[in-house]
Amino acid sequence: MLQVRFHGRGGQGVVTAAEMLSIAAFEQGRHAMAFPSFGSERTGAPVLAFCRIDDREIRLREPILAPDVLIIQDPTLLHQVDVFQGLQPDGYVLINSTRSFDELGVGDIVKRFRHERLTNVPATEIALKHLSRPVANAALLGGFAALSGLITLDAVSHAIRDKFSGKVAEGNVAAAAEAFDYIKKELLELTHAKTD
């Protein structure tokens, strides 16, 4: 079972991100369960959302305590909430930021994890470009598809079109695709740096 935990703030579409990931996984024939943790339903308050993906029916309904994947939609939470709590040693981390992990002040923490599974993507900037709104959730899902290969960009696009329609859907699909390409390129550079 793959367990994904999303960290963000009320109003950023964090719950929608988890829901769209579950739709993408369903589209690929898998079982998925997405659910929110409604701490406080205020704009700006820290919000958690969860998505479990498996090849059989998912019965477990506890919050995700030991995630395989962390998607951090709002980097200002890094020093407010213990976002890395329970992260598995070979887990993935995707942070929405233009800044590196060192610049974000979490360089030491992430040393415990596999560096090729940790990356940042300027998802808000990408979203602004395609949607004129700073809603980074779809871009992050595109980025996650590239980082992990655990879902396809096609499935993410399908999930976006399932949730939204018209210009909003197409803007989000474009944002997801750009974030996908951004991270693919980064990973390629990383592999090249290794071979050099």
Add this chain to the structure above:
Amino acid sequence: MQKQIEGSRAVAEAVALCRPEVICAYPISPQTHIVEGLGELVKSGTLTPCEFINVESEFAAMSVAIGASAAGARSYTATASQGLLFMAEAIYNASGLGLPIVMTVANRAIGAPINIWNDHSDSMSQRDCGWIQLFAESNQEALDLHIQAFKLGEELSMPVMVCMDGFILTHAYERVDMPTQAEVDAFLPGYEPRQVLDPADPVSIGAMVGPEAFMEVRYLAHAKQTMALERIPQIAGEFAQRFGRNSGGLVRAYRCEHAETIVVALGSVLGTLKDTVDELYSDGLKVGVLGIHSFRPFPLAAVRAALQGAKRVVVLEKSFSVGLGGVVSTDVRLALSGLQLHGYTVVAGLGGRAITKASLARTLREAIADKLQPLTFMDLDWRIVNRQLEREAATRRSGPIAENLLRDIGAVASKVH
């Protein structure tokens, strides 16, 4: 058709497939998405003919449902928590009059302290109101139970509550198999009321009944619930035949056959419990799970039959009768009259406290070792409980409890000095 949708949406679509003619809506978390979904289906013309009535309170919601049902319309509403309490008087009228309204209760705690999260206090508070109460384990079962509820309620002329865990189910996206309109139409016949307010054939409904017949009217309500004990498994069987899956019924057992310990529970926690006992099983511990899917009528015989081979029974419940202990446990104990079983009540998950596999496994291991207290509050934070008790012993004006506890755990800093 397989879909990946929110639990509330699944219920809204299933209710629409049942062709309700009147839907009364008043928003309250975590039920709101259900009536919002139905509102969209009525507005778009997908669900027609249907009158969607925005009412001014839950009391009005149930009152309008009563009127609509008495006029012969298939009627539906949904609520939760304080909303259910606010309509309590009308709830008793609906069942007392024998009107087959179907209502979703998106289970949520009752305040004070105000709390929007899940537990079973709300529907348990209406345990004795005369409604049939069915509990859903998953979103698939929640949608299936609504289709069964209209059939059951209308056959018996009794109202039915379908209880589903707020947020945990209502707000979860998961895979559901949505039946087609033709399939539901074939399963659920049109509503044939036993009593109807019809100007062409006038009757009055709601007569005052004195000592001469009141007990008999009440007994007949009980007799109907007794009939429901027979009809619920039959309807679930017919449903399984047509739709190819087991949903509803009185109780459903998991790994109970040779189990020495059986955990009894209601609702969505059954999933986490099944995962937990699978792990215990691989450690050689024979633990089974008994899900109660019909809480009213309470299936005494089925519960007894399922539990009588075990050595010990743990009732895990998200409800609590203050001053006594478990609510479900009391009924389970009645079902076990005369049997010498070790019995434990575990109250868990009140007000949305997460019920984790780790805590369940620890609690069940203690039960298996017969080291569990007869009444246990799982994952209770004794530190803040004891601190408040000390505070109350030390000072007369110890202040409001909820605020004190929040301050103790550092959740608020409401005190300025």
